[in-house]
Amino acid sequence: MFRSSADLFAELNRMQSLLDQVFPTATSSIRAAAGAGFPVLNVGATPTAIEVQALAPGLDSDKLEITVDRGLLVIAGERKSQLPPAGERTSVYANERFSGPFRRVVSLPEDADAGRVNASYRDGVLRISVARRESSLPRRIEVN
Template identity: 85%
Template sequence: MFRSSADLFADLNRMQTLLDQVFPTGRSSIRSSGAGFPVLNVGTTPGSVEIQALAPGLDPSKLEITVDRGLLVIAGERQTELPPAGERTSVYANERFSGKFRRVVSLPEDADPARVQANYRDGVLRISVAKRESSLPRRIEVN
């Protein structure tokens, strides 16, 4: 009769996944499990926060990357490669995402929003957010 909270959350996650498949929005929350587009890898080095967005087929000039109040936002649109409606073509499967997208990454407090670099190459968007100088370890000399 009673279920553990782990089972309940697993059921809720499955239901959310099903709803996302039926009603795709192209958006995902900050706590996304990676179901959105583009797929993200986020990590840190001693001097920076590194974000990789796996996003083939984008026009880099149409990407919008912003940082505001500790949130990094990646937005844009991926055009469809399907034939236009009206042609005598049938599509049996369409698993490649097309349309507008928006991904949000919560940055740590030591990230410096004034020092962000981004480049797009071979379908991968790489964003590097430097950490604040004051948060980096430094050696103190003893006299």
């Protein structure tokens, strides 16, 4: 059967890889959805803001819709297909780029200030900064 425990662990790792291919599972957290979506998101926080970066090349920034409502940041839009029109003398062998409408939702923490949101789109990266409420920021108290 197996010669050593190292062989056993190698075989278990191989079986786990096969199972992951057949039944893909994606890790998720309270603030991120499982699986890959478009655009791919990086979400982080600083002491003064929640920072979201959406990796979304090929978008028209005028067509992006960003809203904050009831603690949810919604990024929606559409990416047009770069494929040639149907009927032309071109064959497509692989198409790995996403095209079509999209919508991503990020749950914001309770101290997010929906009235202070900034967004910019440059070089295919959408950057959104949601400020934290002033009342939730640490402050120094003087002792008299």
